[in-house]
Amino acid sequence: MTNLLVPQDDRRALRKIAADGLPEGHRPDSITPLRRIGRIAGYIALIIAAAALLLPFFWMIMSSLKSANEVFSVPIQWIPEVFVWQNYVDIWSQSGMLTWIRNTLVLAVVVTFLQVLTGSFAAYGFARIRFPGRDVLFLLYIGTIAVPWQSYMIPQFILLSNVKVSNTLWAIILIQAFGAFGVFLMKQFYETIPEELSEAARLDGLSEYGIWRRIMLPLSVPALASLTLLTFVNTWNDYLGPLIYLRNPDLWTIQLGLKSFVSNLYDTNYALLFAGLVISVVPIAVIFLVGQKYFVEGIATSGMKG
16 A cells, blocks of 8 residues: 555655665665675576586486487487487387376376375374374374385285285375375474464364365465375385385386386397386476476475464
């Protein structure tokens, strides 16, 4: 409202007066040579770091367009002389890529949905419901993050084999449907939401389930997007879990399928392998680019207390 009442010329004059009262190096329109050099050096450092991070992806894409003999040629040939687009046709015709992508997509979508559902619901209980031993139970549950999966994967495999779900996609879904990290992330975000909203909803007769569904979830889109992205990427790239539980080739994920291309160091068409790797990375890159805004916002605000 203040901007509407003060004329534009007066606002410019006020800003100039305020800027004139600042020290020389802190005025909005004043950049000292030292600060300019520092800013340029910072940009150069960021460009170098970005190039170093993107270089392996560039190498992977270029290698997928080379012939098999050019991939590890010496000296390194960054740009192929002839772009072999046939590699992308062969990877589809000479492998079960469609089946692998379908299985991976089913696992990633189902596991992500279950982790977001269970994680957000359990986090609401830890953040808003008061019951005896709540803090101790939360610490114990979060403490499972520090326990490596390799320490209990054998008894877990025996358990799932006894219930007859080994060598099925249900095995991967069951072991990844719950995650302590998702509970921790969502609880931290829920605590930034004012408690007064929940109290007002209770006075209006809304149940705890209704508060979680109609108030907490709509206000937690950034955290939900972060959890969704992290879970989807982790499930999509998982190799050890499918390697242990999925023995039927019709159930292989894309990671297991691509591993089948590597028989030994001297009898592997690495050009086709790189083409398959590019195909496996594309969905993750698209999802990250689409949800980047919410992902950064969710990570940045999950550790804040409102």
